[in-house]
Amino acid sequence: MSKAGSKKSSKAAKRPTANGIPILPRQGSLQGASEFYDFACKVMLIGDSGVGKTCVLVRFKDGAFLSGSFISTVGIDFRNKVVNVDGAKVKLQIWDTAGQERFRSVTHAYYRDAHALLLLYDVTNKTSFDNIRAWLSEIHEYAQQDVVIMLLGNKADMQAERVVKREEGEKLARDFGIAFMETSAKTGLNVELAFMAVAKDLKSRKTRKPNDPKFSVTEYVDQEKQNQGCCS
Numbered sequence: 336m337s338k339a340g341s342k343k344s345s346k347a348a349k350r351p352t353a354n355g356i357p358i359l360p361r362q363g364s365l366q367g368a369s370e371f372y373d374f375a376c377k378v379m380l381i382g383d384s385g386v387g388k389t390c391v392l393v394r395f396k397d398g399a400f401l402s403g404s405f406i407s408t409v410g411i412d413f414r415n416k417v418v419n420v421d422g423a424k425v426k427l428q429i430w431d432t433a434g435q436e437r438f439r440s441v442t443h444a445y446y447r448d449a450h451a452l453l454l455l456y457d458v459t460n461k462t463s464f465d466n467i468r469a470w471l472s473e474i475h476e477y478a479q480q481d482v483v484i485m486l487l488g489n490k491a492d493m494q495a496e497r498v499v500k501r502e503e504g505e506k507l508a509r510d511f512g513i514a515f516m517e518t519s520a521k522t523g524l525n526v527e528l529a530f531m532a533v534a535k536d537l538k539s540r541k542t543r544k545p546n547d548p549k550f551s552v553t554e555y556v557d558q559e560k561q562n563q564g565c566c567s
């Protein structure tokens with residue numbers, strides 16, 4: 336992950352750059368030599384700086400939480416994970432973007448190939464929530480029309496600092512017809528579910544017969560949340 340100030344960012348500095356921003360190959364290889372899979376898809380994590388995109392990715396990929404001082408992502412990077420969906424192996428190539436405004440022109444270029452976008456805000460940061468509409472406009476401008484969008488209200492573990500109610504996130508998602516859930520990279524709440532919903536959607540798109548009902552990410556997520564029997 337290209338995080339400014341991290342050890343890995345010195346590696347990133349040896350990569351090709353544009354205005355000092357590390358640029359990775361546009362088409363991250365979906366052909367992992369040692370990984371077997373049936374379908375592959377690109378998922379992008381987007382949202383304001385500091386909402387927890389890198390932490391959500393690390394939680395999903397490694398089952399760990401990056402606590403401590405916050406190091407902002409520089410440019411864009413990706414990690415792969417193969418998941419099992421009803422007997423099929425789906426390779427998720429997950430792109431972690433920099434939330435900072437100065438990297439926006441770099442990350443826009445990657446929207447077009449994305450099958451799914453996980454759009455994050457931070458439930459303890461009202462501005463990050465208010466900016467969601469602007470992020471959705473960008474998605475509308477740069478992403479494919481049929482891209483799957485999921486709104487994630489992250490840092491749900493920080494109840495004392497919360498300033499955005501769950502109902503506000505739900506309403507915004509409803510207004511835009513997109514799936515919603517609250518997540519926590521710290522506790523792992525709903526992180527797996529978010530990525531699995533995306534993987535299921537992709538598998539369904541690839542295998543669905545003309546008369547089969549269309550898979551709905553929103554319905555799937557709502558069903559799974561009900562099955563958890565909790566308020567998340």
Ligand SMILES: Nc1nc2c(ncn2[C@@H]2O[C@H](COP(=O)(O)OP(=O)(O)OP(=O)(O)O)[C@@H](O)[C@H]2O)c(=O)[nH]1
Pocket residue numbers: 382383384385386387388389390391401402403404405406407408409432433434435489490491492493518519520521522
């Ligand atoms: N309590 C709590 N802290 C979190 C959570 N997710 C992220 N953080 C913290 O929030 C800070 C920012 O997290 P990052 O994942 O680096 O944020 P980012 O969205 O990748 O930021 P940029 O790289 O600048 O775009 C870090 O200090 C994390 O430890 C969470 O779910 N709960």
